[in-house]
Amino acid sequence: MMTPRMRVALALFGLLASSNLGLAQSAADSAWMAGDVNTARELYAARLEADSSDELALHRLALTLAWDARYDESLDLLDRLLGISPGNSEARVDRAKVMAWSGDLQGAIREVDAVLEGDPSYVPALEARARYQAWRGDLTSAIAMQNEVLGVEPGNRNAWRSQATYLVWDDRLSEAVAIYDSLLKSDPTDRDSRLGKAQALAWSNRLDEAAALYDGLLESDSTDVDALVGRARVAAWEGRLIDAESRWRHAVSAAPNQASAYAGLGQTLRWQGRNAASYEALNQAIALAPGHSEAGDELRALRLDLGPRAEPGILFTNDSDRNDIVTVEAEAGWHPVPAVGVRATAYYRDARVGGSGSLQRSAGGLLLSGSTELEPGWGLTGAIGVSSSDGTGGTTGRLEANVRTPRRNPVVGSLDVVTGPLDESAALIENGVTVDLLQAGARARLGSKWRVDGSASVASFDGSESNRRVAGSLFTGAQVSGSFDVGLFARAFGFEKQLSDGYFDPDLYWITELTATWSSGSGNWRYSLDAAPGVQQVGGGGEISATIRAGGSLAYSFGPGRELSLRTLYSTTGLNSFASGSQDYRYLSVGLGLTWAAY
Numbered sequence: 001m002m003t004p005r006m007r008v009a010l011a012l013f014g015l016l017a018s019s020n021l022g023l024a025q026s027a028a029d030s031a032w033m034a035g036d037v038n039t040a041r042e043l044y045a046a047r048l049e050a051d052s053s054d055e056l057a058l059h060r061l062a063l064t065l066a067w068d069a070r071y072d073e074s075l076d077l078l079d080r081l082l083g084i085s086p087g088n089s090e091a092r093v094d095r096a097k098v099m100a101w102s103g104d105l106q107g108a109i110r111e112v113d114a115v116l117e118g119d120p121s122y123v124p125a126l127e128a129r130a131r132y133q134a135w136r137g138d139l140t141s142a143i144a145m146q147n148e149v150l151g152v153e154p155g156n157r158n159a160w161r162s163q164a165t166y167l168v169w170d171d172r173l174s175e176a177v178a179i180y181d182s183l184l185k186s187d188p189t190d191r192d193s194r195l196g197k198a199q200a201l202a203w204s205n206r207l208d209e210a211a212a213l214y215d216g217l218l219e220s221d222s223t224d225v226d227a228l229v230g231r232a233r234v235a236a237w238e239g240r241l242i243d244a245e246s247r248w249r250h251a252v253s254a255a256p257n258q259a260s261a262y263a264g265l266g267q268t269l270r271w272q273g274r275n276a277a278s279y280e281a282l283n284q285a286i287a288l289a290p291g292h293s294e295a296g297d298e299l300r301a302l303r304l305d306l307g308p309r310a311e312p313g314i315l316f317t318n319d320s321d322r323n324d325i326v327t328v329e330a331e332a333g334w335h336p337v338p339a340v341g342v343r344a345t346a347y348y349r350d351a352r353v354g355g356s357g358s359l360q361r362s363a364g365g366l367l368l369s370g371s372t373e374l375e376p377g378w379g380l381t382g383a384i385g386v387s388s389s390d391g392t393g394g395t396t397g398r399l400e401a402n403v404r405t406p407r408r409n410p411v412v413g414s415l416d417v418v419t420g421p422l423d424e425s426a427a428l429i430e431n432g433v434t435v436d437l438l439q440a441g442a443r444a445r446l447g448s449k450w451r452v453d454g455s456a457s458v459a460s461f462d463g464s465e466s467n468r469r470v471a472g473s474l475f476t477g478a479q480v481s482g483s484f485d486v487g488l489f490a491r492a493f494g495f496e497k498q499l500s501d502g503y504f505d506p507d508l509y510w511i512t513e514l515t516a517t518w519s520s521g522s523g524n525w526r527y528s529l530d531a532a533p534g535v536q537q538v539g540g541g542g543e544i545s546a547t548i549r550a551g552g553s554l555a556y557s558f559g560p561g562r563e564l565s566l567r568t569l570y571s572t573t574g575l576n577s578f579a580s581g582s583q584d585y586r587y588l589s590v591g592l593g594l595t596w597a598a599y
Contacts, residue, residue, distance in 0.1 A: 028057070037064050053084055059091055064096070069290050088117050093124045096132070101291065105136045121152050127162065139170040156593035157183060157190070164196055173204040181243070191217065191473045195226050202234050204237040207448065210234050224257040229264060236268045239448045241408040244268045256329045259289035267298050272408035274377045276339035278302060304561040304597050306335035313593035320586040323425050323578055325351045341371040345385075353428035359360030361420070361429035363389035367398060377406030387421045396421040413445045424460070425578045427502025433463040449479045469493055477515065487515040489532070504577040511536040511573055513545065526555040526563075538574055545583045561597025566590075 009420060027042035044061040047054050047271040062077035078095040082088060094112035109132050126149045134142035146163045153159060160179055167176040180197035183190055198213035216233035217224050232247035248265035254262055266281035279302060285295035312330040317323070328347070333343035348364040365387030372380050383400040387393075398420030405413045418437040423429045439457035446452065453475040459468045470493060477487025492510035514535030520527060532549040551569035558564070569576075569589045576587035 005438070008308070028060075032060055035042055037067060040064060041068075041573065055081055055085055055088075055545065058084075059094070063094060066098045066101060069101075071098055074098045077554075082277060088120065089122055093122075093128050095175045096128055100128075100132050100135065105132050108132045109136075121346065122444055123149055123152055123156075126152070127159065130166070134166050134169060139166055142166045143170065157187075157193075161192055162360070164200070168196075168200050168203055171203075174198050176200040177204070183255075191224075195230065198227075198230055202230070202237065205448075207234050207238050211238075219317060223254050225251060225258055225261065229258070229260050230255060232261075232264055232268075232573050236271065237448060238265070238444045239356060241272050252358070257288055259285040259292045259295060262293035263292060263298060266295065266302075270302060270374055271492075272375060272377050272406065273379060273404075274375070274406075274408075275302060275335070276337070276373060277375065279338040279527075292476060300599075304599060306338055306341075307561075308332070308334045308598040309561065310596045311593065313591060315589060315591040317587070318590040319442065319576070319578065319588070320582075320584065321353070321425075321580050323351065323353050325349060325425060339373050343369045343371075345369070349423060349426075349429075351429060353426040359426045359430060361389065361391050361426045363387060363429050364421040365398065365421075367400075369400070377408055377473070379404035379407075385420070387423060388422055389421070389429045389432075391423075391429035391432050393421055393423070393429070393434065396432075396434060411442055414441045415439070416441075422503065425502055427579065428463075431463045431501045433461060433503060435462070436460045449476075452476045460502060461501070463497075464499055465497070467499055467501075467505060468496040475514070475515075483520045485515075485517045489513045489515050502579050504574055504579055504581050506539045506574075508535070509538040509574050509581065511575060513547070513573075515547065524557045526553075526557065534573070536574055538583070543583070547571075549573055549576075560599055561595065563595045565593045565595070567593070 006419055011349065012578050028040055028047055031040040035297050039063060041064040044057040044064070047057040048061065049396060051057075058077050061430045062074045062081070065077065066074040075095065075208065078098065081091050082095070085091070093112060094116075096108040099105075099111060100108035109129060112125045112129045112132070115122055116129070119125070124571060126145060128143045130145035130149065132141075133145060143163065143166050146159065148213060149159045150156065150163065160183060164176040164179040167179070177197060177200050178375075180193045180200065183193040183198045184197065185395075187193075194213055194217055198210045199216075201213065202210035211234045214234065216225050217227035223228070223486070225460055228247065228251035232244050232251055235247055236244035238244075245265070245268050247260060248268055251258065251261035262281050262285035263449040266278045266285060267497060269278035269281060272278075279299075282295050282299040282302065286299060287294055289295070310330065313328075314330070315325075315327045317325045317327075326593075327347060328349075329345065331343060331345045331346040333341060335341045345367040346365070346449075348362070350360075350362050354358045354373055354423045365385055367383050367385030369381060369383035374380065377402075379402070381400070381402040381404075383398070386399040388395045399418070401417045405411075416437065416439045418435070418439075420434065420435040422435045438455060439459075439460040441453070441455040443454075444452045454473065456472045459469045459471070461469065471491070472493070473489070473491040475487055477485055490510070490512045492508070494508045495505040495506070498507065511534055513532040515532045518528070518529045521575060528551045530550060534547045534549075535544055536547050537544050549569070549571040551567065553567040554566055555563050555565035569587070570589070571587040572585060573587075574581040574585065577585050
């Protein structure tokens, strides 16, 4: 029989238990509101152990698990919640969100469609459907769906910003900027709209205006990570890679858990040619956010570049001096570690001259090379090989070395040393011509569109006797649009002697060309056209004559890093001449190549 004292003790115990439960519930909610995901996850799990029907705990614990990429566990909890409360539209939309994060966009769309069947104007479901259509690449439908959201809530500033985002993705940049301008007109302090407009301007290649907006945001808050990231991206797109790297590192320092900052840093380091450093930064981004699309895309592209790759090809050439040459070549390369690459190149060449085959010679060889990069982006390459022919030269060794300064600098320099056989034609093979070359080059980038390239070289050709050549070239070009480049190219060289060893050896040769390149693509196809009209002079006393170089390529991609390509070139310039360099000289080449990267 329960005594009065026992009843009082039991009541006090119940009050205490109720108080602790309330404190536990309050602590979990406080951690959630404070953004302390790990603590909230533990406390909501404890609440579910005490009460398996706690709907708020089920919902929020499911979301924390999804943020940790534990999608199956998250969906199980949301299914339990919907079993308790089948009419919970918020939970059903969040279930679609988790499905989308896991990669099941079609399933996510079906889930929100089920919500919209019951309530066609439920804004979270409308917004979710628009978002998943956009992620799937169906931007026309996404924009139309977002218009439905705006029809229900025309004053919803977040909805307008989402619409502007989809317009940017659809390359309707002026429409997106107009939306942001409208939002900023009513509230000039709207940070999110200022950020969105800056991004749209950057994508429109209005980089100066985008930089000014980001700078304004950073004046207000120098720790604004989104503005730091945007400003660094603009610097990278402008081609100022050192400044961009510095800004990315500032962003990483300000937000060490921000995956976007590491992704942008990795991309910029890759553009600098620093594959090892890029690989480290991109892996850090993926560790912070396993589903980060930008970092994932960059890392996949980098792995393709660093992974095993084979490139076989065949080239047919013919000229008006009756040279007919077929060259079969195969290259294979691999990076055992990101900073070190190895490559092997093998070739076989069958060359004839004289139309009826009065002279026929063949040559082949193997070249093994290794490359490494040293911080902050120096490139070193060395190669050793051997070539053999049925001409005078017999078996000849080949050595190559290259040093390149960091690509992040405004001016990039290189130095090449080459010694080996010159076996490009039957006459060259027959005479056993070899060449020793020392060449220095430089490339300067002027802003995001212009570049200037120059080179100077000294070479010694050895056949019947030694012959010295001094050469120089200069090119300046600009990117007119995303698919069209123009430039001006000039080259001159002169030989000490005029010999009969089968190579083009005037005492003076110069050429100046206007160059134009157009490239585009559709689906898996890529194509390009090149044209370079010019003028040249062959020999110190020769006449100035008009020239043309024109060509094109067609390529079909059947997987990342896998491509079949056809290319052709027609030329009347001395640059393509083996021996004569006459004013009526003509050269034609057709090549077929395959690129096969492992992935």
